[in-house]
Structure formats: C-alpha cells, structure tokens
Amino acid sequence: MDLRPDARLHRDQRRLSFVSTLDREILALMREVTERVILPRYRNLAAHDIEDKGGNDPVTIADRESEALLREGLARIADLPVVGEEGCHADPEERRHLSGACWIVDPIDGTRNYANGKPPFGILIARAEGGLAQSGWIFDCLTGRFCAAHLGGGAFVDGTRIAARETGELPPVAAISLVFMDPAKRAATMEHICPQYRLTDIPYCAAEQYPRLALGINDVSLFERTLAWDHAAGALWLNEAGGRAARPDGSPYRVDGDVYGGLIGAASPALWDGMAARLAAMPQP
The missing domain is CATH 3.30.540.10 (Fructose-1,6-Bisphosphatase, subunit A, domain 1)
Incomplete structure (x- = not known):
C-alpha cells in the first residue's frame, strides 16, 4: 500500500x-x-x-x-x-x-x-x-x-x-426501558438503579432516543431488547459522536448478537461506566 x-x-x-x-x-x-x-x-x-x-x-x-x-x-x-x-x-x-x-x-x-x-x-x-x-x-x-x-x-x-454532550444535571437524566425485562429484573432495576437518576420518558422510538443521548437531552439509557433494526444505526452513531453504547459487560454491540443481551447507551464514557457499575452491583434476581 x-x-x-x-x-x-x-x-x-x-x-x-x-x-x-x-x-x-x-x-x-x-x-x-x-x-x-x-x-x-x-x-x-x-x-x-x-x-x-x-x-x-x-x-x-x-x-x-x-x-x-x-x-x-x-x-x-x-x-x-x-x-x-x-x-x-x-x-x-x-x-x-x-x-x-x-x-x-x-x-x-x-x-x-x-x-x-x-x-x-x-x-x-x-x-x-x-x-x-x-x-x-x-x-x-x-x-x-x-x-x-x-x-x-x-x-x-x-x-x-x-460531539456528544451531557445534560450537566445531577442526578443524571435517564430513560430506562423496563418493557422487556422479566418481573424480577424489573423490580430489582426499579429498586436499585432508578433512584440513582432523574427519570424521564421513554419515547418508544430508538430514532429519537439515540439523538437525545448525544444532544444534551438525556444522559443515559438502558435497553433490554436489542434487535438489530432498532439499535444498529443508533449505537454506531452514538459511539462515533463520542458517547458510548455497549453491552453491560463492556463488549461491543453486535447486530448478530443476543437479542436480549441488554445495552447501555450514554452521553459519555463516564456516564456509561456509572450505569455499568450500578448494574454490576445490583443483586441478581
């Protein structure tokens, strides 16, 4: 070359x-x-x-x-x-x-x-x-x-x-999707994760949720179901903007991966780390 x-x-x-x-x-x-x-x-x-x-x-x-x-x-x-x-x-x-x-x-x-x-x-x-x-x-x-x-x-x-930007609010603004969680995981998330954030609405639309994470509207989102057509474009776009979208264990999102592998999207790597740490510490249902 x-x-x-x-x-x-x-x-x-x-x-x-x-x-x-x-x-x-x-x-x-x-x-x-x-x-x-x-x-x-x-x-x-x-x-x-x-x-x-x-x-x-x-x-x-x-x-x-x-x-x-x-x-x-x-x-x-x-x-x-x-x-x-x-x-x-x-x-x-x-x-x-x-x-x-x-x-x-x-x-x-x-x-x-x-x-x-x-x-x-x-x-x-x-x-x-x-x-x-x-x-x-x-x-x-x-x-x-x-x-x-x-x-x-x-x-x-x-x-x-x-370039992705945070809202600057404390606690951070989070849109947490509980829709596809089983009842035990939903209850644990509501008890241990939700109180750490200022919760905002879930738009039921990834085409809106991902831009919110980079444009200073939301700080972090938690997704349970991760179908390729919902997340392939948005996860790439958020990562390229300087935010972070990845599986809770830190592995990259793959379009051919587990549909229910979970996904964290955040306006910055630091906000992503905070959500990942809270999920790791959450008692398993």
Missing part, C-alpha cells in the same frame, strides 16, 4: 466523496419513502390498517409499504441482502444475513406512536459487515432531522459533525 502523504490525501478524498454520496442517496431514499408512504398515512389509518404481531407489537400497512420501497431503493444503491423488521417477522430465516454484509432496516421505528397518531417516529437504516455496523442513518420523518455515521468517520446531524 502506498502511504506517501499525497497518496493518503487522494485516498481520503475519494473515501469522503463516496461517503457523502452515499449519505445523499440514503437521505433521498428516506425522504421519498416518508413523502410517498409514511406521512400520507399518518393519522389516516383505518382500524384494519393496524395489526398486532403479538406481545403488543403493532404493525401498520405503512410499515410494510415503507419496507418494500426501502428494499427496492437500497438494492439500487448496493446489491446486499436486506434484513428488515417486517421481513424477519414473515421469515425469521432472514436474520441469518446479519453475520455477513447486509442492509438493516426499520421501516417505521416508533410504530406504536405512529399508529396512535403522535410523534416521535422515524426510519432507521444501517449497513453491516461481519456482525458489526459500518454505517448508520437515522431520519425523523416529521422534522427531517438526518443523523449519519460511518465507522471511524464521526457522527453528523444534517451534515454537521457533532
């Missing part, structure tokens, strides 16, 4: 050109799907347009139409297998692609909010390889906020590079 300075500069310029082009293509696709499918059906869903996939997990006709268009658009950008939330519900074998090169798609993140006619909700797309996210994109369908990150390349909001 030629490592002369002029060769490195030329290589980096080509890489930045590719990344910016890719971001533009992904943003255009997200906007197209939002304008063609998601917003026209927002607050216009009939009862038969909403179903329950089980466990109070709703899906709408817009989720399915959005995923179909995203699959078509991503195939035009790069011909990789797509692992989508609705595709995996129909065929769980689709998850096998998570260990290789693939696209990961949540066609409407925050479906519960969307189906009830309220924000927040968005689109999540990630590109992964070898079980690790390489790029991630988060789009807020109502505000148009576009978050992008590439492994080793930083995190951006609407094209501006950002």
Whole structure:
C-alpha cells in the first residue's frame, strides 16, 4: 500500500466523496419513502390498517409499504441482502444475513406512536459487515432531522459533525426501558438503579432516543431488547459522536448478537461506566 502523504490525501478524498454520496442517496431514499408512504398515512389509518404481531407489537400497512420501497431503493444503491423488521417477522430465516454484509432496516421505528397518531417516529437504516455496523442513518420523518455515521468517520446531524454532550444535571437524566425485562429484573432495576437518576420518558422510538443521548437531552439509557433494526444505526452513531453504547459487560454491540443481551447507551464514557457499575452491583434476581 502506498502511504506517501499525497497518496493518503487522494485516498481520503475519494473515501469522503463516496461517503457523502452515499449519505445523499440514503437521505433521498428516506425522504421519498416518508413523502410517498409514511406521512400520507399518518393519522389516516383505518382500524384494519393496524395489526398486532403479538406481545403488543403493532404493525401498520405503512410499515410494510415503507419496507418494500426501502428494499427496492437500497438494492439500487448496493446489491446486499436486506434484513428488515417486517421481513424477519414473515421469515425469521432472514436474520441469518446479519453475520455477513447486509442492509438493516426499520421501516417505521416508533410504530406504536405512529399508529396512535403522535410523534416521535422515524426510519432507521444501517449497513453491516461481519456482525458489526459500518454505517448508520437515522431520519425523523416529521422534522427531517438526518443523523449519519460511518465507522471511524464521526457522527453528523444534517451534515454537521457533532460531539456528544451531557445534560450537566445531577442526578443524571435517564430513560430506562423496563418493557422487556422479566418481573424480577424489573423490580430489582426499579429498586436499585432508578433512584440513582432523574427519570424521564421513554419515547418508544430508538430514532429519537439515540439523538437525545448525544444532544444534551438525556444522559443515559438502558435497553433490554436489542434487535438489530432498532439499535444498529443508533449505537454506531452514538459511539462515533463520542458517547458510548455497549453491552453491560463492556463488549461491543453486535447486530448478530443476543437479542436480549441488554445495552447501555450514554452521553459519555463516564456516564456509561456509572450505569455499568450500578448494574454490576445490583443483586441478581
């Protein structure tokens, strides 16, 4: 490999050109799907347009139409297998692609909010390889906020590079998801973890929760269920912003890992360390 300075500069310029082009293509696709499918059906869903996939997990006709268009658009950008939330519900074998090169798609993140006619909700797309996210994109369908990150390349909001910041509040502000914990773990978390923080609402939308962790709104979040389409883009984006998203034992989040392995997201490594230490000291149910 030629490592002369002029060769490195030329290589980096080509890489930045590719990344910016890719971001533009992904943003255009997200906007197209939002304008063609998601917003026209927002607050216009009939009862038969909403179903329950089980466990109070709703899906709408817009989720399915959005995923179909995203699959078509991503195939035009790069011909990789797509692992989508609705595709995996129909065929769980689709998850096998998570260990290789693939696209990961949540066609409407925050479906519960969307189906009830309220924000927040968005689109999540990630590109992964070898079980690790390489790029991630988060789009807020109502505000148009576009978050992008590439492994080793930083995190951006609407094209501006950002650095994660804490709220500065004491105790720190935490959004703790208890939804998928078993009753014993939920009780232990409420007794030993929750009192150490100022609790705030859970938006039921990773496309909103991850930006809150970097933009000075929330300090730390605790997730129990860690599906790839919910967390691949956001975890990468938060890490690239200088915050930290990792398993409670410190291991990196893998898109092909345990769905219920737990995940801590924090605005800074120090805040992450604080939550991890409290979890480690918590009596096991």
